[in-house]
Amino acid sequence: xxxxxxxxxxxxxxxxxxxxxxxxxxxxxxxxxxxxxxxxxxxxxxxxxxxxxxxxxxxxxxxxxxxxxxxxxxxxxxxxxxxxxxxxxxxxxxxxxxxxxxxxxxxxxxxxxxxxxxxxxxxxxxxxxxxxxxxxxxxxxxxx
Numbered sequence: 016x017x018x019x020x021x022x023x024x025x026x027x028x029x030x031x032x033x034x035x036x037x038x039x040x041x042x043x044x045x046x047x048x049x050x051x052x053x054x055x056x057x058x059x060x061x062x063x064x065x066x067x068x069x070x071x072x073x074x075x076x077x078x079x080x081x082x083x084x085x086x087x088x089x090x091x092x093x094x095x096x097x098x099x100x101x102x103x104x105x106x107x108x109x110x111x112x113x114x115x116x117x118x119x120x121x122x123x124x125x126x127x128x129x130x131x132x133x134x135x136x137x138x139x140x141x142x143x144x145x146x147x148x149x150x151x152x153x154x155x156x157x158x159x
Contacts, residue, residue, distance in 0.1 A: 022035070022108060024112055024119060025116060025119055027070060027073070028069065028073065028115070028119060030061065030066070030068055031068055034061060034066055034068060035060070035111075036060040036061075037057060037059055037107075038057070038058040038060070039054035039058075039100060040056045040058070041053070041054055041055070041056060042055050042095040043056075043095070054100065055095065055097070055098060055103055056093065056094070056103065057095070057104050057106075057107045058091055058092070059091070059092045059093075059094070059107040059108065060089050060090070060091045061089065061111060061115075062088060062089050062090075063077050063078060063085060064085070064087075064089070065088060073119060076118065077118045077119060080118040081115075090114065090115075092107045092110045092111045092114070093107070
């Protein structure tokens, strides 16, 4: 995945590279001499609320499902697990695609409520009766 190419989320949703904002900073943690000099941490931001590339019928679903991850309508993904900036840019893009694809997925079909069958009810009651008989048999009544 090229870091300057458009992101294909679904067939209907493609995000132009111009709508993505990247910020670079220094990663925390170990890394030797290079950790203090290279800006390898990547913050990838995408404005979900105001993006013209999101279809109007899809926007409410994305905003609802990503609500807890949004800050003022902007989704921000941070990646700092790799030592190389390019690898972190790739990781951030992959995570953004994954988050948007999950949020854009259609809702699951409604569950059709069903009732237990007559046979399953009878088996359940017979098993309860059997368990009760077993427990009653443990009563410890001895004839003196």
